[in-house]
Amino acid sequence: MIPNKKILLLPGDGIGPEVMAEAQRVIDWLTRAGRVRFEIAEDLVGGASIDAHGRPITDAVIARALEADAVLFGAVGGPQWDAQGFDNRPEIAILELRKRLGLFANLRPAPVFDALIDASPLKPEIVRGLDIMIVREAIGGIYFGEPRGIETLPDGGRRGVNTEVYTTGEIERVARVAFELARKRSGRVTSVEKANVMESGLLWRQTVTALGAAEYPDIHLSHMYADNCAMQLAKNPRQFDVIVTGNLFGDILSDLASMLTGSLGMLPSATLGAADGEGRRHALYEPIHGSAPDIAGKGLANPLAQILSFAMLLRYSFDMQEDAALVERAVSAVLSSGMRTADILQAGTAKIGTRTMGDAVLRELDKLGG
Ligand SMILES: NC(=O)c1ccc[n+]([C@@H]2O[C@H](COP(=O)([O-])OP(=O)(O)OC[C@H]3O[C@@H](n4cnc5c(N)ncnc54)[C@H](O)[C@@H]3O)[C@@H](O)[C@H]2O)c1
Numbered sequence: 001m002i003p004n005k006k007i008l009l010l011p012g013d014g015i016g017p018e019v020m021a022e023a024q025r026v027i028d029w030l031t032r033a034g035r036v037r038f039e040i041a042e043d044l045v046g047g048a049s050i051d052a053h054g055r056p057i058t059d060a061v062i063a064r065a066l067e068a069d070a071v072l073f074g075a076v077g078g079p080q081w082d083a084q085g086f087d088n089r090p091e092i093a094i095l096e097l098r099k100r101l102g103l104f105a106n107l108r109p110a111p112v113f114d115a116l117i118d119a120s121p122l123k124p125e126i127v128r129g130l131d132i133m134i135v136r137e138a139i140g141g142i143y144f145g146e147p148r149g150i151e152t153l154p155d156g157g158r159r160g161v162n163t164e165v166y167t168t169g170e171i172e173r174v175a176r177v178a179f180e181l182a183r184k185r186s187g188r189v190t191s192v193e194k195a196n197v198m199e200s201g202l203l204w205r206q207t208v209t210a211l212g213a214a215e216y217p218d219i220h221l222s223h224m225y226a227d228n229c230a231m232q233l234a235k236n237p238r239q240f241d242v243i244v245t246g247n248l249f250g251d252i253l254s255d256l257a258s259m260l261t262g263s264l265g266m267l268p269s270a271t272l273g274a275a276d277g278e279g280r281r282h283a284l285y286e287p288i289h290g291s292a293p294d295i296a297g298k299g300l301a302n303p304l305a306q307i308l309s310f311a312m313l314l315r316y317s318f319d320m321q322e323d324a325a326l327v328e329r330a331v332s333a334v335l336s337s338g339m340r341t342a343d344i345l346q347a348g349t350a351k352i353g354t355r356t357m358g359d360a361v362l363r364e365l366d367k368l369g370g
């Protein structure tokens with residue numbers, strides 16, 4: 001008998017548990033409908049783990065994540081843990097998970113739902129049908145490069161150091177993910193760096209160019225400096241399909257891209273490792289937003305990025321395309337019915353909270369697939 005797939009839920013802090021609860025209800029709905037049978041476990045990360053264990057993530061949680069077929073992550077962080085110090089901050093949990101699971105490719109799709117065209121700050125004709133995919137390198141670059149740290153100088157001043165490092169191997173493996181995705185989409189990749197200023201950016205450009213020429217001559221590859229890319233995303237996002245970029249630029253550009261779709265509360269992500277000989281790979285799914293301390297505990301958070309992250313989990317980890325599409329269609333239908341959390345509020349729509357949005361998704365699931 002095929003064993004049940006194991007999913008580890010890591011809700012985290014702030015709005016993390018609030019939005020995870022709604023994703024969990026979607027999992028429960030699919031289970032009741034007889035469509036899935038998962039073994040679900042849950043554990044602590046971030047500030048919640050600091051409170052319980054003194055550390056943002058324990059070895060036991062890393063071991064459970066390594067053993068799981070997929071991890072669904074909420075968000076970590078919050079001002080109440082600032083006093084912990086930099087080396088014990090909640091954010092270490094997600095960085096450590098990505099690193100220890102070898103999750104080098106962070107896929108951040110930014111599709112514009114038809115119902116949210118008016119929620120975008122850009123004109124309807126610019127955002128209608130827009131569907132950008134940012135592929136962000138997730139375990140290298142300036143986030144992890146050495147040397148790093150803060151040191152005291154002889155004159156009593158201090159020096160903060162971080163180092164951007166990329167090897168050709170790290171660049172090639174994430175670029176390959178972008179090229180492969182582009183083959184199934186429009187056949188266009190834009191590679192983004194600062195090759196005009198940084199040696200790591202120059203190596204990035206040379207490596208992506210060489211890989212494209214050698215293995216992906218059918219893909220139209222272009223290059224752009226990261227600062228220009230930020231401007232072009234706000235001005236003319238239709239020129240982009242797949243964007244591939246490093247860790248820091250990908251973090252910033254995906255938050256920017258989220259606003260084209262109406263809200264940061266809408267964007268899911270998948271962070272994938274390399275497949276082994278049997279096609280098995282580690283994977284973690286999470287919204288791109290954080291723990292939103294300003295609205296945490298108020299029941300106001302938009303749970304759709306978390307629910308759509310679960311849909312990505314079904315798609316990428318379990319190849320359950322129909323179930324993933326069902327969840328995405330339910331989200332789309334909810335938006336078409338005018339339901340809006342405060343972050344995507346538009347003229348003429350009424351504000352609802354996290355739970356009511358979750359209820360609405362379940363109702364649409366009943367209608368579409370019950
Ligand atoms: N992967 C993660 O766990 C992750 C990601 C980003 C930030 N963080 C952490 O989260 C904390 C807060 O960071 P921040 O304020 O810069 O970014 P944030 O993404 O938490 O919030 C930015 C703004 O967007 C709003 N927002 C975010 N998600 C929302 C949602 N689902 N529904 C409605 N509104 C939403 C917030 O209310 C806030 O105004 C920090 O500790 C940060 O390090 C964690």
Ligand SMILES: CC(C)[C@H](C(=O)O)[C@@H](O)C(=O)O
Pocket residue numbers: 091094095251288289290
């Ligand atoms: C919390 C932080 C470490 C994280 C990142 O910078 O990768 C977040 O901003 C994200 O986008 O997932």
Ligand SMILES: [Mg+2]
Pocket residue numbers: 251252255288
């Ligand atoms: Mg971010």
